[in-house]
Amino acid sequence: MRKRRISRRKFLEGTGTALAAVGVVATRPTIAAQRAGAAASGAARTAIRVTVNGVARQVDVDDRWTLAELLRDHLELTGTKIGCDRGECGACTVLLDGKPVYSCSQLAVWVDGRSVETVEGLVKNVQNEKLSAVQQAFVDRDAPQCGFCTSGQLMAAKALLSSNAHPTAEDARAAMTGNLCRCSNYNHYVDAVVAAGGRSAESLALPATGRLPATGRLPATGRASLSGEPSLAIESLAPQRVTALNVVGHATPRIDAVERVTGKAKYTGDIRLPGMLYARVLRSPHPHARIIRIDTSKARALPGVKAIVTHENCKVVWGAGGISGGQQYNDEVKKITKHRRYAFNNPVRFVGDPVAAVAAVDRHTAEDALQLIDVEYEPLAFVLDPEAALKPDAPKIWPEGNLSPNARNELMPISQKRGDIDAGFAQADHVFEDRFTTAFVHNAQMEPRAALAAWQGDKLTIYTPTQGISNCRTDMARDLEIPPEKVDVICHYMGGGFGNKNQNQDADLIATVLAKEAGAPVKLELSRKEDFIGVHGRWPTVQYYKVGVKNDGTLTAIQLRGYSGMGPYRKNSGSIGGIEIYQCPNHDVTVHPVYTNRTVSGNFRGPEFPQGFFGIESMMDEVASKLKLDPVEFIQKNMTRKFRDETPYTNYTLDECIRRGVEAFDWKKKWHPPGAEGGPIKHGCGVSFMAFRSGLGRSSAVIRLDSKGRYAVHVGVTDVGAGAKTTMALIAAEALDVPLSKIDLVWGDTDRCPFSVGESGSRTTIMTGQAVVEAAKDLKKQIAEKGLPKGDEVLIASASPNPQLQGKVRNAFGAHFVEVEVDAQLGGVRVVRYVCVHDCGRIINPLTADSQIKGGATMGIGMALHEDLLYDRRSGVPLTPGFYGARILTHRDAPPIEVIFIESDDGLGPFGAKSMGESSKVPAVAAVANAVFNAIGVRMRDLPITRDKILDALEAPGAAITAGGRS
């Protein structure tokens, strides 16, 4: 975005000089004389003395460096992460003279004479790399999921533990609330800190107890976690009882947990190549505008600038960025897609659309160069809301209008019909109608998008955080029009994605074309704000429901007319899911994916479901309430029993999930008719359930056995944070019948790994896991035939199974039960109890599974109550991009989540495992919203359910006075 403003570099120059100058007043305050026009490479340097992790160092620091930059770029201490670079997330937390500070918001020159401690300094004994107690607790409790927030959490925890050796859970939350975790593993972080303080040692038994006898429950003691919070239970379902296994099913710390708690795990931004340049992207400040002219001459003249690309000299299409029908991208789709998205577009169609990119010798020079690019825009009319965008007089974002075409390029909404909707309404005793809306919520994964591209001749190596290296490779090859073998995609660690790191990204392409142009490796790291507006989030929706029901609660017809705001490019489907979980002979669903001039929408943890479930489950909760029925009874009467009332499920546990939840939550006692409680603090209970796809499909694995008895398992997973590497290793060990310690995992590199489906759609465990099982079978057969390898011999087994289901549908099931406390005077909602019951088939690793479920449910609370990306209606500019603005949950917002697994084995997938990653986010939003309804007796129809909306709903004018303040 073009803004005449003081750049950070100038600012830092000024302040740095300040310290260098001689003190005049009291002690040492000094003047910052701005040094006009310092050359890119010639910024002022100051020699400082600083003790880093106990070692005294003298360093010449550039006056504009932040402490984070000094540590990461110049002292090669990359364990300290940058999640926002502006004091909002805590990923960069280090200890300065023992106190936690945000190293992104400190100048390097400021630490002169002080002592800095980073995650790298935490190990107790550097020689034998013995972990400190808090690190070990993080490993044992599976605190890091993606691990990107972990170093910061560790440093905050360390500071807490040195002033309070035995913190309570509440102490931990207060001390760490400046450290966000978007994987939302707050419960495990808190447990770990409490454990490190040794508060209640016996509950360490939780992960250690591991697998229970197939018939049993987790012993009562094993269920309480260190913080005294209830945690995890696994129950085996009688008819589908699972048999105990040796490795699978035992709570096991991640195989890479040590890397994640020591700062050793190398994320894309941590990698440096010789001669590497740094890139920055100039983005559109307009929601819709034609670029009349771009003048890059001044920027090019800046010393240190090596390449500049714009729509004029880069015509690369970002195929996965805009797809007819929003389907999976492939060659066919590429051919037909009309509304194409380029790496650089003209016209630009949302605030944040890339306009130009610069590669330069350092980040500051690249930033400065952006300021020197002159762009002349002709602003065009814009539209922000999907319904408004379909009005005849709405500004057209594409020549054909704003309804995004389907996979055949027809201008038709998504539609799905069954039975006879009119007949269904005619049979009904009551017909209810309602409208619900959901907001754009950003994936907001802790690691901002980054890419590092390097060409060697005609071969591209791209380091990028991607949820699917295989897809990313084919996408890159397709976009660059080179053979896939000429692309190597590498991703060893990544800091979350939740769906917005599927496929390739424009950042990958931009780094790649800059690298080609400059003839040197180029690293591009998006700022948090750029990530928020330039990388996709969940599509906002408007949902109109009409439901026919009989007096006894039997459904006769469900109609949905929906609108999804896709932004100006169609990345994904834009559909609205959920109706199918109710049995009803007559359905009519019409959903319009609509172009708008907002940030692009796409997949985010259960793409079309959390928002769709909020709509349909709120609607059904409303129907139950109108019929004066307990919502659980209504659900039990109407929930799916066969897929779309036709196809049987491979196994069915929904009734069991609900029964267990009702019992654990004590629903019958807790639930009361909506709004029945007086007084300013109102309690309410909500329920929501889910059935979620858990299909089979193609993926590959290779296992190589050498004469030393090591099994190298090659799988194309990247581990977005869900623990895929560990899951694959556990499955391999089980299938090979060897201890886990014999397995070496080879992952995250397309040149070394076979095709993997990608960590999206909750598919990796099932599909790649099944490939591992098959490859292991093959290897065992080879061993039986040929014996174990000797000397230089190796045995190599591979498998690319593509199992299909015949006449059945495979689903994971679950139900969530939530109790909230609504403050009728201040409008706040506090979740006081949260029980989730899930059937995810066999639980491969109870430890990481617990993290997954808790994370999804916690994110769901955020979506229900807080998250939003607000826009200025007049200018079309997003107003709240960032962790603060979008109100991502903090430690203090995250309640303890209780997880109960109903284990089952339908004989499919690896040892019966079903999908899990997205499951717990899907019903969470609706469950919270329904609990709010139960508390206050007023239906909240628009997400997020903020304090303002609650007061609005509750209070007729003047009602603010009624409660009288006595609580």
Next chain:
Amino acid sequence: MLRDEPTLTPLAGCTDLYVALNFGTLKDTRFLDLWRLDRLRKIELRGGALSIGALATFTDLIRSTLVRKRLPMLAAAARDVGGVQIQNRGTIGGNVANASPAGDTLPVLAAADAVVVLQQAGGIRRVPFDGFYTGYRQTVRRPGELIVGIEIPPVRGRQFFRKVGTRAAQAISKIVMAGILGPATGSGRTARIALGSVAPTVVRVPRTEAALASGASIEAVQRTLMEEIAPIDDLRSTAEYRRRVAANLLARFVCGASRG
């Protein structure tokens, strides 16, 4: 030095300045770094008043036994600021000078009738908190003047502080209230009440305070308050919400509810 170059911008914990920088709203280009003026970090009793150095951080306030004893609502306000990392760097002087209507310590200082101590080459002057802010992000601080400290006269009565944000933590206030409820006088009770995020600056509400002193019913006092303030709609909240919640907070405060 500020005498020679009165246009220099003082810089303390830099937590606000950094944000301004990142949002591109920072106009200044020349700075004066105060952070190492340890002398200005002291919290002490001076002539009966609680004297807090401008560079005292939120952490210093939370840890200070003097503050906790004499002005617990200030410790409460400091605890609600950002996370520990911001508390370790952000200063009370910066909070006051930054003059945000949402600054969390400001209602506390306003209710406590604090005095801002300003220093310049020419000498020291003391400005009552009531007269310190002149408009949105505007103060009587002259170019070249530094805030060196805050003085708070002894406070008698029950103290109250409540910040209402979006999230439970790390939130910019939708509304924030501080109050001191003195002993009953005749029929009513003396009260000093200040609110943040309901006006361009932190405000005291004299009409509401007078209504309380006159012994009016709580409902009547709430009505007075709702008339007295004129909040606006913005990103964080609506005017309507702020008005109602101000009234509800007042009731909680006056009726002694412990629950916030």
